[in-house]
Amino acid sequence: MEETEGIILLKLGGSLLTEKNKPLSLRKDVIKNAIQQIGKSSRKIIVIHGGGSFGHPLAKKYDISQGLNNSIKNQIVGLAETHDTMNKLNSYIVREFLNQSIPAISIQSSSIFLKKSQNYILKTIDIIETYLKLGLIPVLYGDIILEKSGNFSILSGDQIILELCNHLDKFRVEKVIFATEIDGVYVEDKNNRDDSILASNINYKDIDNIKLANLGQKIDVTGGMKGKLESIKKICELDIPVQIINGLKQDYILKAIKSEKVIGTYISVDDSYRKLDISKRKIEHLKIPIDYNVQNKKNYFDDIELIYHAFPQYNFNDIDLSANFFGKEISAPICIAAITGGHSISYKINKILASAAENQKIIMSVGSQRAGLLDSELSKSFSIVREVAPNIPIIGNLGIGQLSKPDFNINDFIDCIEMINADVMAIHFNALHELFQEKGDKTYSNLIENFKELKKITKIPIIAKEVGAGFNQEVAQTLNNMGFDGFDVGGIGGTSFAAIESYRNKNLNELYTRNPSKLFRDWGIPTPVSISYVRNITQKPIISTGGLRNGIDIAKSIVLGANIAGFAYKFLLTSWKDLQTNSNSNSIKEIKTLKNELQSCLWLMNASNVEEIFMNKKKLIILGELNKWFS
Numbered sequence: 001m002e003e004t005e006g007i008i009l010l011k012l013g014g015s016l017l018t019e020k021n022k023p024l025s026l027r028k029d030v031i032k033n034a035i036q037q038i039g040k041s042s043r044k045i046i047v048i049h050g051g052g053s054f055g056h057p058l059a060k061k062y063d064i065s066q067g068l069n070n071s072i073k074n075q076i077v078g079l080a081e082t083h084d085t086m087n088k089l090n091s092y093i094v095r096e097f098l099n100q101s102i103p104a105i106s107i108q109s110s111s112i113f114l115k116k117s118q119n120y121i122l123k124t125i126d127i128i129e130t131y132l133k134l135g136l137i138p139v140l141y142g143d144i145i146l147e148k149s150g151n152f153s154i155l156s157g158d159q160i161i162l163e164l165c166n167h168l169d170k171f172r173v174e175k176v177i178f179a180t181e182i183d184g185v186y187v188e189d190k191n192n193r194d195d196s197i198l199a200s201n202i203n204y205k206d207i208d209n210i211k212l213a214n215l216g217q218k219i220d221v222t223g224g225m226k227g228k229l230e231s232i233k234k235i236c237e238l239d240i241p242v243q244i245i246n247g248l249k250q251d252y253i254l255k256a257i258k259s260e261k262v263i264g265t266y267i268s269v270d271d272s273y274r275k276l277d278i279s280k281r282k283i284e285h286l287k288i289p290i291d292y293n294v295q296n297k298k299n300y301f302d303d304i305e306l307i308y309h310a311f312p313q314y315n316f317n318d319i320d321l322s323a324n325f326f327g328k329e330i331s332a333p334i335c336i337a338a339i340t341g342g343h344s345i346s347y348k349i350n351k352i353l354a355s356a357a358e359n360q361k362i363i364m365s366v367g368s369q370r371a372g373l374l375d376s377e378l379s380k381s382f383s384i385v386r387e388v389a390p391n392i393p394i395i396g397n398l399g400i401g402q403l404s405k406p407d408f409n410i411n412d413f414i415d416c417i418e419m420i421n422a423d424v425m426a427i428h429f430n431a432l433h434e435l436f437q438e439k440g441d442k443t444y445s446n447l448i449e450n451f452k453e454l455k456k457i458t459k460i461p462i463i464a465k466e467v468g469a470g471f472n473q474e475v476a477q478t479l480n481n482m483g484f485d486g487f488d489v490g491g492i493g494g495t496s497f498a499a500i501e502s503y504r505n506k507n508l509n510e511l512y513t514r515n516p517s518k519l520f521r522d523w524g525i526p527t528p529v530s531i532s533y534v535r536n537i538t539q540k541p542i543i544s545t546g547g548l549r550n551g552i553d554i555a556k557s558i559v560l561g562a563n564i565a566g567f568a569y570k571f572l573l574t575s576w577k578d579l580q581t582n583s584n585s586n587s588i589k590e591i592k593t594l595k596n597e598l599q600s601c602l603w604l605m606n607a608s609n610v611e612e613i614f615m616n617k618k619k620l621i622i623l624g625e626l627n628k629w630f631s
Helices: 028-041 052-061 075-099 126-133 157-167 204-209 224-236 252-257 272-291 344-360 370-374 376-388 410-420 431-436 447-457 473-482 497-504 507-511 527-537 551-560 569-581 585-604 624-630
Strands: 005-012 045-049 104-106 113-116 119-122 137-141 143-146 152-155 171-180 186-189 192-198 201-203 242-246 264-268 304-306 323-325 328-330 334-336 363-365 394-399 424-429 462-466 486-488 542-544 564-567 620-622
Touching (some): 005 157, 028 075, 028 252, 045 075, 045 157, 052 075, 075 104, 075 137, 113 143, 119 157, 171 224, 201 204, 224 242, 272 344, 272 569, 344 376, 344 569, 363 564, 370 376, 370 410, 376 394, 376 410, 473 527, 527 624, 542 551, 551 585, 551 620
Parallel strands (some): 005 045, 005 171, 171 242, 201 264, 334 564, 363 394, 394 424, 462 486, 486 542, 542 564
Antiparallel strands (some): 113 119, 186 192
């Protein structure tokens, strides 16, 4: 299989690099600074630059974009001069790259592009892809273009970008960035047409309907902002998002390349392909753990022994399992942990589990609600939970990947809350999973800033949730300082999402000599250790998930410092059985079993309620490999 490494296409606008009102003038400091930022990014990038005061004045003077016109004096000389001035601009830019020891190489656009009728022909993409593989930064530029008919016209940088997006084969374009001299797309203010406002987020489908603000005319033979948006729409139709930023602002180019938050305009792509991809992934996440062994190789709860008390002082039937979760009473400290959502099967499973949780008065969590944001039909697989469970605490769920995006919309988070009338929201941390997931999110630099804004308007508690690799004490301290209201530790010992991806992402077997998802299958922090790490730095509520199998593991978790015990894999199995019989009997029976096992533990430890064993380290002993973690 061919390599499909992600790259970024960066367009440096001609008006950014040159003085637009002074022909053949350079903004040398701007060019130098932009190139420094590109070098610092350490990303594979193709740079495309415009002509500005080098190319546009001559092209306009000789009407190059309209083709051969014998009535224009010296037009052919003008054609050659236009090409020559663009070469000079490109040479200066490439030389600046080399002065900074950044390996860039010029590619003369007119030598690899040809026009036939209204179509552009890219004669070879191999040159560009080979340069990229060698670690070079190809630098292309707006240029003249010859037509097979013997005519000529202008090839804009925007058109070059579109053709690259269409034809790059061995590299996947993650995003296109347009660095200009303005902040982005300005549109008419609906409340005052004489004013303009910056459109921070635009869906590409709405491009034709937006009313651009009049910011004055510029010398631009390739169409200005209106023409740029027409090209951007075509780029987005290839499922590639576009970002427009002000290249004059400090480090904006670097931040945009690194997907850090900057003021600008983000043009998002159609989400239909994502809906299908996410829905398919959701059902795979359900079936793979059922069909294959994707559990961690070791369960560290096996290294904990509870101290037996031979003379219980309480009546067994008087043992009180009740607990409180963010102000709501529950019958036992048990949570059906986040399992699913976003598929028609997920709808049925969530309905089964929510009805069982309501019946037994325990907590219910849902899987990532991202799919519900993309598709109102898929949102029903989440909203059904509140419909059948009106009284119990319900935990919503959205990922760190979504919260970290530069175009993150706080209203999406509010929609997740309203989707299930959530009592608590979880932000799940799944770096290990995303690392091996095709198109996984691998940039989280905007989380802190976005979370601050989120906390200002969110009235319900927000907890941090790991999904199988656990929190260390440093991360727990950071998240606690950020203002998270609780933790779901999600340590190793249960389902390994790296192992799941070893079955899902077949590309990993073809790209590498060793499948990294198998190598990192058991990477992480044991659940008992993660409970202890988090409890060391906070008194906030802790949910213990990751490898719990029975009521004894609940008791062990509480003694270590957890308040609630969560189970996912166990209830996936019971709900799958219930799905076959159109009932919830197996799930209810499992909850009752867990309650009985926990009650038995308390009685055999001479405790009348869960509070009496909470953080009572005299009630347990730690052995084996786990003891090494605590020593």
